Each structure stands twice: as structure tokens, then as C-alpha cells.
Amino acid sequence: MNVIQSTNNLTSSTTKLNDYGFVVSCLFYPAHGVQYWRLWFGAVCAAVTVLATNPMYSQSELNDYSRLGQNAIGTTLVSDYQAIGVNPANLGFIPEEIIYEEPSPLQLQISRRKRNWSVTLGELGVAVHSNAMNRSNLLDAVFSFNSEQFTLADKQKAADNFTGKGVLLNADAILLGGAYQSERYGGVAFSVRERVSAEFTFNASAAQLAFLGRYYSYFDSSYTREWDGTIIGYSRSPKLYSELFDSTRISMMWTREYNVSYGRKIFGGIKNKWYLGIGLKYIVGYANLNSYVDENGQLNAYSAVTPLFNINYGKAVSPSKIDGTGMIPVGRGFGVDIGTTILISNKWRIGISVLDLGRMYWDGNVFKAEDYLLNGMSSTGFNSYNIFTEAQKIQGEGGFKWAGLSSIESTLPTRIRLGVSRNIGVMRDIGMDIIIPATSLQPGNLSEVMFSLGAAYQIRSWLHVNGGFTFGGSMGFNMPAGVMFSIFDGFWELGLSTRDLLTYISAKDPTLSIGVATARFRF
Template identity: 30%
Template sequence: MKKPFLLLPAALAGLATMPALAQNELSNFSATGRGGVATTFALDYQALGINPANLGRQGTSLVSFTVGEVGAGVGSQSLTNSQFKKLVFHPNDQLTAAERTSLAANLASPNALNINADATAFGLAFTLPPGLGGLAVSVHQRLSGHVALNQNSADILVNGQQAALVQQYYDAAGNPRSGSTPPLLSAALDGTEMQLALTNEFNVGYGVEVLDVPGVFRLTAGAGYRYLQGVGVADVRISGGSLAAYSSLSPIFNINYGSLAGSPTFNYASGSGLRPVGTGNGFDLGLAAEVGRFVRLGVAVTDMGSMTWTGNVVTATDQSLRFPQYSGLTTYDVIRDVVNQFGASGQTLFTYQTAQERRASLPTKLRLGGGVRISELFEAGLDVTVPLNQVAGNLPAPFIGAGLDYKPRRWLRLSSGLSGGAGYSLNVPLGFTFVTPVWEAGFSTRSVLGYFSEKSPYASVALGVLRFKIGKS
């Protein structure tokens, strides 16, 4: 099986031929450099999925477009730096007995691992004639992953049959111990979450000015629509005595469905590549205000709507702890072990049932932002993003960011700030953007020191080299 984290480059490489997903600031190298602050900053096609009302603001160009803006980030609040790098970048490294014990202990965390990546294959925006606002389209893709484990689930994922809870109820041959009754998974694994979402989209948005009091107040409104193709979703949530689990994964994940593949109630999607296994429709609404000459405010609700998953759909409900059919990890390939939990090869904690389809809400978010724009040389802002539901692909917790853009030279824009939440610790971002009247290129990271940090390691990068602006609005 391909390494799950290594599926990301393959997924991003497929953008040239695949429609893609909702705009996220990670593929906006400028926003990434200021810690994801974008609600009042983002203009033209970069406003899609963030605040479409910004399309109605007076921009700096008649036409803007991009090809191939990409960004990715992965972090943990519990792993050591060495464990993090081996798990993410060197999953085939062998585990010693001592390392296995340490890894199982450190994976027990509400934020054991968070992965986010997105790419804009193409973006285009027009400033329409005076009074008619602005229009933008994009082709986009996003990947989100979140892993939260309690002590028992971390121990079982790493040690399999050798996990303490398993040995408490089963002997070495897998027979139940006399006088013991294995617990329900909802009790033994309480607090466990394993979520993954990979989606492609066509995105369109429109914004227009709705009120103008010259020099005092200006208000714009905007709306966005996206058609989504689902490449994969997996969602396990165990909390408060209940367990809910389902998945619908494209053939690229190479899941072994065992005997389920032949079930008449299973829409088996085989083959290769980023074959969609679901479709959906999403909507964004936003408002943006300019108060006086300097203050900007914004509010938006994004990713309203739903997905219908129809290929390789399996579901699971609560059950007693079974004897695992695997003996534990021998390498750092934890991500593969997590992905394997969504098959039916006997290697999973769950017993799955087939389904024809599964309908799920999109990861709806509320975005609030405020900013101060002194001139073309300096702008600062604050963003708060709040998840409005708990579905795969959404933020695990609210995000807060404060950021600024500063141009020490006409050809150079620097970005930085502070950000935290959404499953990550406090980070200091940094970005560099090279600017000419018609072309921009930039590189940024959400965390300057995260890759080297022993506590809460975080690797993040975003870049774009083909962003163009033509004409004056």
C-alpha cells in the first residue's frame, strides 16, 4: 500500500486534470505568511471560500489570475520532534521496543496529528464595470486530516495484540479470559477521533457594493458557489458513550474491503487515481465593510451545504472490543495504520457494514475579521474562524490569528504575525512576496520555528510563482 502521507504529492499532482475544492488560506502564500489572516485581506480569486464580499471591493487590477499556488502543513501537539519527523517523513524507519513504548504514550492526545493541504490549480478574477462588482472562479483541491487518541486507542494502534487493554481480556491466542467481559469500544476508546477528507471543486463567487457613504462607510456583499467532487472521507468519532464511524474512499487509498467488495449493497469503486466517490454543493455568504479611510471589517459563513458519498461506503456502530488481528507496528508508519482502520481486512478495530450512500454536511465555518490599512505599504488584521459543525474536514477547534503585511521596498512585501488554535499551538508565521506591477511570487510558512521545535512540532510551507495582475481598476 502507498504511504498515506505520500498520497499528498500524488493528489496535488493530479490538479492538472482534476477539478478541485474550497479555497483555504494555506494555498494563499500571502495569507499563510501572516498566520492565515485573510477575511479582510483576501482580494480577487483569493477571496473565494474566505469572504466573497471582498470581490465587491475596489481592487488594484482589472484582471488577476494564478496557476499552481500550493500549501501544506502537518503538526502534532504531543509527539517529540524526532517522532514527528520519522512518522511524517521517514515512516519506514524501524521501531525499537523502547521507541514503540514512547510512541504509544505520546500519541495519546486530542491533537496527536493534524494534516492540512490545498492547492489552487487555477484562479481568475475580473473587476466588472463601475457599479457591477467583481467576479472570480477557481479550480481547487484540499486535504484535511485529524487524529485524536486516548491511551487505549494509541496503545492498540501501536501495539495491536500486545496492548495492555487487549491482554486484560484476551490470552495470547485470542481467547477471552475466564470471567472477563470485553468493554464496548465507546467506553474503552472514549475521546478517539480519526478524520480525513480529500475534495475537489469548481468554485465561483461574486461581490458587489450595496452601500456607499463617501469617506465614511462602504458595504459590500458577496456569495459563492462550489461544485464538489469527493475523493475520500473517513470519520470516526467516539465520545460520551457513543460511536459513529463511516468512510468512502477512492481507489487511490488502496483500501482492502475483503468480502464486503462482493456485497450487493456495496457500490465498489475500483481502479486507480483520484476517482471521485461522492459529489456535493457548497455555498458561501459574506459582508465586508470599510469604515473611514483605514478600518476594514468582514464576516462570512463558508462551506454551507452537503456531500453525498456513493462509492465504497461503509459504516460501523458500537461493539465489544475484539482481539486485534495484527501484532503491532514495526515501523513509524502510524498514518498507514490509521488509514487501514477503514477497511475490512481483519486488521481493524471495527466491524463494518456496507451502504449505498452516505450524506454528510460540509465543514461549515464562521469567519470574523478586522483590519487596519494605513497605506499600500502597511496593513494589519485579526481573524477568528469558528467551526460550526464537527464533521471530517472541519477545524477541530476555533482558530485565531493576528497578522500584518509590510512593504519595506516597492518590490518586496513581508508578512508575519501570531496564530493558534485549530489543533495547533501558538505559532509565528513568516512570508516573503516579490512584487512587480504585473507579477507576484512568494514563499511562506505558518511557523518559523515549528520544524525545529521539540514541543508541538509543525512543518508548514506555501508558495506560488505565477500570480499575475493586469490593468488598473
């Protein structure tokens, strides 16, 4: 396909345990009846349930490269409502008419008129990554394919595999989005976005406790409980949670964002242009769980969760307790995105954006955990890699000692995006992105810098493919890829993407993911 004419190369496109709890009781069951895995997994399920009637779309650092049409190089390329959360300056890109010459004996020409409006009725992306499990084990963890139980040797191997490693999960969706872009007014966009993210990273002690249970060498003594015959493992030299779980990280966040962004060309001619943009967001929070040991050796663990999950914090009471049931918000906040993009010689683009500047104020069902001793436990640990199911079986009768709070504040998962790309033909670009976390300890953010190289290529007037490579961000090496179909003269666009093609080739460091858009329209 040859492009004959284009008027614009920019595309629009512990407590002392009363009885034998352990780390997973603490992390997944911080008090009797408090089930962390249910929180985040339930949140994801809830999000997917909503999506069942409104297919949605993903954008978070696990899925940033599922952007429809530009994969791995979004900072300088994404436009319309998809620029929200990536680079609002790109809303200044103005759609233009493009004329294609399709390869055929008659050399037919196809014209795609400019379309200033873009709307989506829902786009979805979900990704689960683990550097502790291979592909088959991750599939088992998510879908429970394997019913075989671990032997003691299997438990030890699993504990070794999870030492210093873990699982990352993200589910993002655009419930509704739209944009209008013009030369005169610039570009304005809005979106309603659901966002769920979670991280589980174990140190050596947490991994041993999770999979070996009372067989872990930490429990150097045991006795049999008289009234039911249960064998209890206990430590004669118990340690604090903060001593045992240093470098262990458990976090989860569920929010809904209401976004409005604006971008426009500030100055420039045909070949050189400068764009600026800003985005504002009002955020409603439904869950915020964060547990880690800081650089001073202090345990930081707090929770604010919607009544939908009916959490039981034992005898702890909170001045921020919310009566009632259902999906009631427990936090609110505001955020700002800013960005700029420069076009040089109508070929090169350089983009910089700072995303999620702001804070959240959590004032519903707020609790904070205190640092206590881990004394003993009765569980024999996980019997499979399905940590989501196995966590239910560990019903420790103790756990964190919780205290209620009136409120807590947290910063948003701020990050910086840097990008450069080169146009090699209309709708054909190559480039690179760098994503730098500014608040790495906040739920929903990367823990380290992520790099990506990629290309976006229009094969036919109706077919657009993209792909690339990413590394860093605690996710190893990945190969994202996507395909987009543009039909009815560009009126209807639909696409499919994956975060990592290598998962289908190599079993190591898998990322199970999918990005889907089926109802994206331009007019």
C-alpha cells in the same frame, strides 16, 4: 519607501475478532486489506503528483494563513480569486494605481498601474501538525529519517505522548483561478480547488494499543497459536469499540471544488464603504472517512472511497458499489459562502463571512461500521513514530463489521470568520481574525476556535512581507509568515510562506508546512 499617492487604500491584493486485530487494525485496517492511512496519505500523494506539473496553492484552516500577501488577517484583506473561501465581499475591492517613492539620492518614483485581472496557474500548500511529537519525531514520521526501533520503554513513552493527542494533515491547491474587478461591475472570481484533510487523535486506550500492542494491560491472557507459533494476547473481559475508543477521532476527506464568487460595493463614498459578496461551489468527493464515538456513547464510522484505492471490505456488499477502477467520484454536493466587509474612515475594516454552508451526498462505495468487541491481537505495536509505515505491519484478521449502504449525507465543514484590521499606510495593515467552527465533527474542520493577530507590510514596491501569531484550533501557538515578490511592474507575483516559524526554533508542537505560488499574474 514612501507612498506619495494612492487613490484607494484597499489593496487588491467491534466485531469479535476472528484473530487478534486491534485498534490500528480497526482504524487503519477496518477490514482485512482496508488501509486507512494509505487512503489519506495516498490522496495527498495523488494531489501532490497532480501538482508536480501544476504548482498549486493552499487554503484550509491549517493553511488559511498561507494566503499570498496577507498572513493571519485575511478576512478583511484578501481580494481577487484568493477571496474565495475566505470572504467573497472583498471581490468588491477595486485595484487602483499606486505611486511609490523609493529611497535613493534621486528620490525616484515608481508607479504601479491598476490591474483589473488576476490569474494563477497553480498554487500549493501542505501542512502537518502534531501535539504528540516533537519536531524530530514528526520529521521521522513524515520522511522516515530514523531507522532505530522502539524498545518497550520507548513504546510506553510514545503511548503516553499520544494520549489525548495526535496528528493533523492538510494539502490544498488551486489548480486554476482568476478574477476580474472593476468599479462598474464589481468583482467576479472562479477557481478549481483540490482539498485533502485528515485528523488522527487517540485516547488512552487507542494510544496504548497502537504502540504497545499485545503488551497493553487490556490483554490479560495469552496463548501460542499452534500452526505458526504466533503469540496471541487476548482479553477475558473484552469491550466494545465504542467503549475503548471514546474521544478517539479518525477522519479524512478529499474533495475537488468548482467555485464562482461575486462581490461589490453596495454603497458608500470615499471614506466609508459597505461590501457584500456570495460564493457558490459545486463539490466532487473522492473520499470521506469518519470515525468517532458520539455523546451518547454510540460508534459512528462510515466510509465512501473512490475505486482508485481498491478497498477490500471483506464479505460486505453495498448497493452503492462502483465497478471499475481509477479516480471515480463517490460523492457530490453544493456549498455557499457569504460575506460582508465594512470600511470606516478609510482606515478600519470589519469583515464577517460564513463559509461552506451546504451538504454532500455520498452515493458510491458507501459502508457503515457496526459496534463489536475487540477480543485479541498478535502485534507488538508500533516500532517507530512513523505511524504511516508502522500501520502496514499490523495485519489484523478481523476488524469492524461493515454493512453496505445506498447513500449517506454529510454537512460541509461550516465555519464563521470574523476579522478587523487597521490600515497604517498603503499596503500596510495590522489586524486580527477569529475562525469559529460550526460543524466541528465534520472532516476538514477545526475542532475549536482559532485566533490570530498579524500584519502585512510593503517594504518595497516589489517586496511584501507578512506575519503574525495564531493560537487555538487544536494547534497550539504558531507564528505564520510569508514573503511575496512583485516583478515586471506588478505583472508577475510569486511567494513563499510557512504556517509556523516557531517550528524552526522550538521542537515542541511542530507544524511542518509550506505554501508556494510561482505563477500568479496581474494584467
